[in-house]
Amino acid sequence: MNGIRVGLIGYGHAGAIFHAPLIAAEPRLRLAAVVTSRTEQLAAAFPNVRAVASVEEMLGDPAIELVVVASPNTSHVPFARAALLAGKHVVVDKPFTPTLTEADALVMLAEERGRLLSVFHNRRWDDGFLTVQQLLERNALGRLAHYEAHFDRFRPAIKQGWREEERRGSGLLYDLGPHLVDQSLVLFGLPRAVTADIARQRPDARVDDCFHLVLDYGNLRAVLHAANLVYRPGPAFTLHGDGGSFVKHGLDPQEAALKEGRRPGQPGWGVAAAEPGILWLADGSERVVETVPGRYEAYYAGIAASLRDSAPPPVTAHEARNVMLVLDAAIRSAAERRTVAVI
Structure with missing residues (x-):
């Protein structure tokens, strides 16, 4: 049960179909908590994963190292920003942000905080x-x-x-x-x-x-x-x-x-x-x-290698920013x- 503890925000199409199964498939990651109201669906697929009622509750958990934002696009920026400010590493589902200006701001914040920021360009x-x-x-x-x-x-x-x-x-x-x-x-x-x-x-x-x-x-x-x-x-x-x-x-x-x-x-x-x-x-x-x-599966294998072995991220924040450009x-x-x- 050791590994990088991951918190997932959102358990809709992106979270349930892509992120949760691919996180679970990477042995160096441990899906620990999901912010969702779909508690029965989560329990059926991942009975050992905790359902969390709010983003604030998840971000307050010091054991969570990596936060994955798989919520609707309008919430990508505020949730990613809050996670970075809480000292978490962050993966954001695509699209990175609604605007280029917001992408630049998140890239700058991640650099200031010394946190990994990546986008799921699977x-x-x-x-x-x-x-x-x-x-x-x-x-x-x-x-x-x-x-x-x-x-x-x-x-x-x-x-x-x-x-x-x-x-x-x-x-x-x-x-x-x-x-x-x-x-x-x-x-x-x-x-x-x-x-x-x-x-x-x-x-x-x-x-x-x-x-x-x-x-x-x-x-x-x-x-x-x-x-x-x-x-x-x-x-x-x-x-x-x-x-x-x-x-x-x-x-x-x-x-x-x-x-x-x-x-x-x-x-x-x-x-x-x-x-x-x-x-x-x-x-x-x-x-x-x-x-x-x-x-x-190569994406989350790359995220784990970046966090544990200092390998380059599979998708850098600057690469994701250039997509928005x-x-x-x-x-x-x-x-x-x-x-x-x-x-």
Whole structure:
């Protein structure tokens, strides 16, 4: 029962499906307490974890070293700030903050307090992204000219809940945009500029449900797209370079597996049933590219290593801040109908 004691704020979709199981899967972490009113649901899944009535009660527990903020987006900033002021290390679910200014303030506070601050950009460990990353590291496509990543789904009806309500940090750009932007920044760094189109396509939508971002990397363009009215999705990744092209269909299976109650370490974890990617080379040959298994468990393994072994965090606060920088530029680009410089 030894290990880094973790307090989790929120036991909705993010807390129950992602954070709690992945924290529990890391042997150096111990999920000790959860702030939630869903006490029966928590007890059924984690009978040895204490349900706590308030954030203040959790932050007052000196045994809690790490606080994970998995509450609605509007509360990310106040809860993360309170945890840092209480001397805790902090993980925040994406999106980091509703605004770039708030992200900068939290980064500065964490540095002042000497605490770890990280954001749960788990889709760095998606199977398709890991496969793309491996291909680029091998220079399999030569000089890259076009990178396109899609996160499309079919949700014609408006779902109940805060994500589809007019609140700070709601909407598809804040929901899926952080994933796609973070992946692009991991591969290519900050873009020179962003051109964005953000829309409401469903008749009853109260927040954006479609976005199309074009990131300017000089000779390279990165296109990031997500929409809720896509019944037959195309490729999740499409890459073109002077050495060939690569196309990969299918979404990573780990979220679905977590919803079904499966856990990291079990047979078949992270292995996709979807078709493999195809690489077409400029010499006319064609090659099947087997998908690299996904591994969401790597995030909390990295957090534990950072706290105990002084390893670099799996996602730094500055990296998370830069995601917000690009999203801020995208929002201004769409509102003003122009390209907005980033660097």
